[in-house]
Amino acid sequence: MDYAEEVRAWASLLRSSKTSTLKFAVARAILDEVRDAATAEGEVHISRDRLSFRLVSYYWYQVRLFRLKQAAAEIQEPNVVRKLRDLNLTSDSKWHPSRSYIQDVVDFVSEDGFREVIPRFHSGIERTIFEVRAGGAIAIAGRPRAFAAALEPLLMRSVMAGWAEQVEQYNLTPRVLAKVSFNGQRRTSVSKWAKPLREFDDACFYCRTATPERVQVDHVVPWSFLFDDAAWNLVLACDGCNNSKRDWVPASRFLTALCERNRSLTDQGAAGAFAKRVHFSMTQLPHGGAEGLKQSLDMLCEQAYLQGFSGDWSPS
Numbered sequence: 001m002d003y004a005e006e007v008r009a010w011a012s013l014l015r016s017s018k019t020s021t022l023k024f025a026v027a028r029a030i031l032d033e034v035r036d037a038a039t040a041e042g043e044v045h046i047s048r049d050r051l052s053f054r055l056v057s058y059y060w061y062q063v064r065l066f067r068l069k070q071a072a073a074e075i076q077e078p079n080v081v082r083k084l085r086d087l088n089l090t091s092d093s094k095w096h097p098s099r100s101y102i103q104d105v106v107d108f109v110s111e112d113g114f115r116e117v118i119p120r121f122h123s124g125i126e127r128t129i130f131e132v133r134a135g136g137a138i139a140i141a142g143r144p145r146a147f148a149a150a151l152e153p154l155l156m157r158s159v160m161a162g163w164a165e166q167v168e169q170y171n172l173t174p175r176v177l178a179k180v181s182f183n184g185q186r187r188t189s190v191s192k193w194a195k196p197l198r199e200f201d202d203a204c205f206y207c208r209t210a211t212p213e214r215v216q217v218d219h220v221v222p223w224s225f226l227f228d229d230a231a232w233n234l235v236l237a238c239d240g241c242n243n244s245k246r247d248w249v250p251a252s253r254f255l256t257a258l259c260e261r262n263r264s265l266t267d268q269g270a271a272g273a274f275a276k277r278v279h280f281s282m283t284q285l286p287h288g289g290a291e292g293l294k295q296s297l298d299m300l301c302e303q304a305y306l307q308g309f310s311g312d313w314s315p316s
Contacts, residue, residue, distance in 0.1 A: 043141030
């Protein structure tokens with residue numbers, strides 16, 4: 001089957017003018033629905049509620065956890081993004097689709113958020129990718145569906161890469177593509193480093209409680225900013241400090257202490273897997289090695305503040 005027109009439609013979508021990331025979000029929803037309905041026949045029908053739910057789920061971690069801006073100015077951001085940012089939730093950034101506050105956002109997008117979604121989607125696109133049905137639902141049928149189903153992996157990679165490229169224009173933050181694609185699943189655990197950290201310094205890095213009974217491995221510079229488990233950034237924290245600090249950047253004295261800890265590890269030529277990981281991880285920083293750690297930390301923390309992360313945390 002000749003899909004020349006469909007190729008032009010998706011190509012024009014990816015390069016069309018966008019003031020926000022909303023077109024990418026709708027395109028991702030279309031591809032997800034086509035993939036999930038791969039064995040069904042007929043058109044793929046996406047109700048307003050279903051599309052709203054998908055948009056909220058895509059933006060949830062980007063906005064609530066990583067604090068990614070989705071347009072050059074707040075007024076240009078999609079309604080769903082502004083609604084998520086305004087939620088009065090102090091600590092819970094995990095996606096709980098059954099929670100009432102999430103359903104409230106989904107209902108808002110379904111009722112009020114589509115003035116900016118469907119009518120503008122095909123602006124600048126040579127051929128329509130979906131058709132509008134009664135009640136604001138959309139449908140992908142015939143050739144557009146067959147094309148999307150056949151090339152879904154390639155189209156999805158292109159959509160996510162385009163989304164990340166646009167987000168990079170508005171944010172100073174590491175690993176943008178990984179953050180845009182994040183689905184809430186942590187693939188590694190840092191708890192395995194608690195033992196070697198205890199062997200080096202068996203005390204809470206923050207309050208200095210010696211040999212704490214319950215201890216966590218904490219990211220000094222918040223994981224939700226770095227999106228990385230780099231060994232140079234890992235320390236022991238008692239439960240109280242770990243729960244209080246959350247995703248704050250700590251006070252400067254702790255950043256100085258982190259530099260001293262890592263310099264001590266490398267200067268002593270400490271053996272073991274953790275010390276080797278600390279040494280290697282510091283070589284990956286913008287100003288590589290222990291000598292450049294302070295400069296790298298200053299740069300990363302400044303970016304974190306600009307991204308909306310709070311600073312100067314200390315134990316209460």
